Amino acid sequence: MEINRHIILLLVSAAVMLAAPFFITSKFYIDVLTLIFFTAYIGQSWNILGGYAGQFSFGGVMFFGTGAYTSSILLTTFGIPPIIGIVFAIIAGALLGFIVGFMSFRSGLKGSYFALITLAFAELLRVLANSVEFTGGGVGLFLTYAPGLKDLQFKTPTGFYYFALLLMLISIVIALWLERSRFGAQLVAIRENEEAAEALGINTLKCKIYAIMIMGAMGGAAGTFYAQKYLYLDPPIAYSIHLSVEMLLVTIVGGMGTVFGPLIGAFVLHIVNEIARHFIDTPGLSLIVYGVILIVIISYLPNGLIGLFRKRMKKSKPTALDRLISGDKDA
Amino acid sequence: MLEVRGVTKRFGGLTAVSSVDLAVAEGEIVSLIGPNGAGKTTLFAMIAGFLKLNEGDIFLNGNSIAGMKPHQICKFGMVRTFQITQPFAGLTTLQNIMVGAYAHTNDRMQAQQKAEQVADIIGMTSLLGLGADSLTVAGRKRLELARALATNPKLLLLDEVMAGLNPTEIDEIVAVIKGIRDTGVTIFLIEHVMKAVMNLSDRSYVLNDGKLIATGTPAEIAANPVVIEAYLGHGAASEMAGE
Incomplete structure (x- = not known):
C-alpha cells in the first residue's frame, strides 16, 4: 500500500512539475525551482548512504566536485562532449565512492568517525585540486558557452529546469527501488543494527560500499550538471563545505530514509531562504537561517517534516541522528 | 555437524576460553551450561564468526569455518541469536523477519511469505505489524529466534533465549524449540534455566573458567560432583552427598 501511494504521489507530482514551466513565466522562479530539484537530487544521494544505510557523511561534496572536474577536464583538454563526459563523471564518482568506502568501512569506521573522514577526504581533494596543474588550480576552469544537447547546455532556463527535474526524478526512482528491494532492506538493517544484520547473512561491508558508490555516481552526474550550467569551476566551488552541509540538511529537514524527504526539505529550505533574502540581504544569512531550522527540526521533529504527515509512532524511538549526536558507538 | 577443536581465546592476559573440544551431531539439541563468566558467549561468538580465535579450528559439516x-x-547454514536482543528497532516485526528471509531470496514476495511462515511457527503472527521496539522481552526473544530461523539454518545457535522470561513463557518457547528441531534443524544452546536444559537437551557440555569440565546427558551432568562444585563452590558436592 505504502509503495502504491508512493508511485501515485510520484506520478502526480511529476506531471505537475513537467507542466510547471508552461504556467510559470518568470525566469527567476524557474531558476529557483531548478535549484530546488538540484538540491533535492544531491540530498537524495546523501540520503541513500546517510538515511537508508545510516552512514552519515560530512563530505558528500567530494563526489560532486570530482564529477564536475572529470567532465570539465575531458571537455577542455580532450574535447570530449559533456554528454559523454557525464558518463565518465558518474564512473569517477562511483570509483571515488569505492575508494573512500573500502578504506573507511573496511577499517570499521562508523558514526562520527566516518562522517569526519569523509570531510577530510573532501578537504584533501580541494587542496589537491588547488595545487595541481590539470584542474586549472586556483584560477579555475572556464567552460565555453555552447548551447546544445551535446554540451548539456540550454539556451533557456527551462532547459536546465527539465535537466534538473530528470535527475531528481531518477533519484526518486532509485529511492523507490530501495524501498522495495532486498538491497534496500539490507541497508536499513545495517542502519538499525549492524551486528544483527551481519549475523543474518548480510555482507555489511559490501552493502555499505555499494551504497557509497551509488551516492558517488549520483554526485558525479550532479557535478557535470553544475559545471555546464554555470560554466566555471574552481576548488572552493567544486569542494565547498556548503554543499556538503546542504545535502544533509535538506534530507534531515525533510526526513531521512524516506523517498520524498530530500525533495520536501529542498523546497522548504529554498523557499525560506528566498523569503529571508527578501527581507535582509546579508551574505551568509542563509547559513544562519539553515542553522536555526536544523536546531528546531532536530529538537521537535526528529523524523523530519515528513514525520508530520505520518501517523505518530506509539513510542518515540531514538533515530540514527539521535545516536550520532549522543555519541553512541552503534550510531 | 559442528566440531570445535582445541579452541582458545585470550583477551590480553585473560584466557576466556581454553582449548575447548566439542561436537554437535545432526538432529541433536545440545546445551552449553556453566556459571556466569565461564566463557559460553565468547565461545558462541567465535563459532559464529564474531570473534577471532587464537588457537584451534571449527568445522561445520567438515569444512573449516574459522x-x-x-x-x-x-x-553455510549456521546462525546465532544474541543474548542481549538486537532487534532492528525502527522496523516492524514483519520487516525484521524479512531481513532474515532475504538471506536466500531476492524476491520481496517470497521473503514476505517466508517471514509469515516463520512467524506462524514461532507464534508471533499477531505481532507482525507491530514495531519491534514495542515488543515485550518475550516478544523480542521470539523475534531473535524468528529472524534466525528465517535464514533457513541447518544449525541454530541460541544464546539464552529464555533469560528474563516467566515460567509460562519458558514452557511456550521450549515447545517452539522442540518444534524447530522436529523440522530437521540442529540446535546448540546456551541456557541458565535448568528446567529447560533438562527438558530440552539430548546432551550438555559444562564450561567453567573457560575449560570444559563435564559432558553427558542432563541427568549425568546434574549428578556430577565437579559440576556441582563449579556452581556451588568447593565442598558442596560432598555436603550434598552427606545429607
Missing part, C-alpha cells in the same frame, strides 16, 4: 565472517557462516 576466520570466516558471520555473514559467510550464515550462508
Whole structure:
C-alpha cells in the first residue's frame, strides 16, 4: 500500500512539475525551482548512504566536485562532449565512492568517525585540486558557452529546469527501488543494527560500499550538471563545505530514509531562504537561517517534516541522528 | 555437524576460553551450561564468526569455518541469536523477519511469505505489524529466534533465549524449540534455566573458567560432583552427598 501511494504521489507530482514551466513565466522562479530539484537530487544521494544505510557523511561534496572536474577536464583538454563526459563523471564518482568506502568501512569506521573522514577526504581533494596543474588550480576552469544537447547546455532556463527535474526524478526512482528491494532492506538493517544484520547473512561491508558508490555516481552526474550550467569551476566551488552541509540538511529537514524527504526539505529550505533574502540581504544569512531550522527540526521533529504527515509512532524511538549526536558507538 | 577443536581465546592476559573440544551431531539439541563468566558467549561468538580465535579450528559439516565472517557462516547454514536482543528497532516485526528471509531470496514476495511462515511457527503472527521496539522481552526473544530461523539454518545457535522470561513463557518457547528441531534443524544452546536444559537437551557440555569440565546427558551432568562444585563452590558436592 505504502509503495502504491508512493508511485501515485510520484506520478502526480511529476506531471505537475513537467507542466510547471508552461504556467510559470518568470525566469527567476524557474531558476529557483531548478535549484530546488538540484538540491533535492544531491540530498537524495546523501540520503541513500546517510538515511537508508545510516552512514552519515560530512563530505558528500567530494563526489560532486570530482564529477564536475572529470567532465570539465575531458571537455577542455580532450574535447570530449559533456554528454559523454557525464558518463565518465558518474564512473569517477562511483570509483571515488569505492575508494573512500573500502578504506573507511573496511577499517570499521562508523558514526562520527566516518562522517569526519569523509570531510577530510573532501578537504584533501580541494587542496589537491588547488595545487595541481590539470584542474586549472586556483584560477579555475572556464567552460565555453555552447548551447546544445551535446554540451548539456540550454539556451533557456527551462532547459536546465527539465535537466534538473530528470535527475531528481531518477533519484526518486532509485529511492523507490530501495524501498522495495532486498538491497534496500539490507541497508536499513545495517542502519538499525549492524551486528544483527551481519549475523543474518548480510555482507555489511559490501552493502555499505555499494551504497557509497551509488551516492558517488549520483554526485558525479550532479557535478557535470553544475559545471555546464554555470560554466566555471574552481576548488572552493567544486569542494565547498556548503554543499556538503546542504545535502544533509535538506534530507534531515525533510526526513531521512524516506523517498520524498530530500525533495520536501529542498523546497522548504529554498523557499525560506528566498523569503529571508527578501527581507535582509546579508551574505551568509542563509547559513544562519539553515542553522536555526536544523536546531528546531532536530529538537521537535526528529523524523523530519515528513514525520508530520505520518501517523505518530506509539513510542518515540531514538533515530540514527539521535545516536550520532549522543555519541553512541552503534550510531 | 559442528566440531570445535582445541579452541582458545585470550583477551590480553585473560584466557576466556581454553582449548575447548566439542561436537554437535545432526538432529541433536545440545546445551552449553556453566556459571556466569565461564566463557559460553565468547565461545558462541567465535563459532559464529564474531570473534577471532587464537588457537584451534571449527568445522561445520567438515569444512573449516574459522576466520570466516558471520555473514559467510550464515550462508553455510549456521546462525546465532544474541543474548542481549538486537532487534532492528525502527522496523516492524514483519520487516525484521524479512531481513532474515532475504538471506536466500531476492524476491520481496517470497521473503514476505517466508517471514509469515516463520512467524506462524514461532507464534508471533499477531505481532507482525507491530514495531519491534514495542515488543515485550518475550516478544523480542521470539523475534531473535524468528529472524534466525528465517535464514533457513541447518544449525541454530541460541544464546539464552529464555533469560528474563516467566515460567509460562519458558514452557511456550521450549515447545517452539522442540518444534524447530522436529523440522530437521540442529540446535546448540546456551541456557541458565535448568528446567529447560533438562527438558530440552539430548546432551550438555559444562564450561567453567573457560575449560570444559563435564559432558553427558542432563541427568549425568546434574549428578556430577565437579559440576556441582563449579556452581556451588568447593565442598558442596560432598555436603550434598552427606545429607
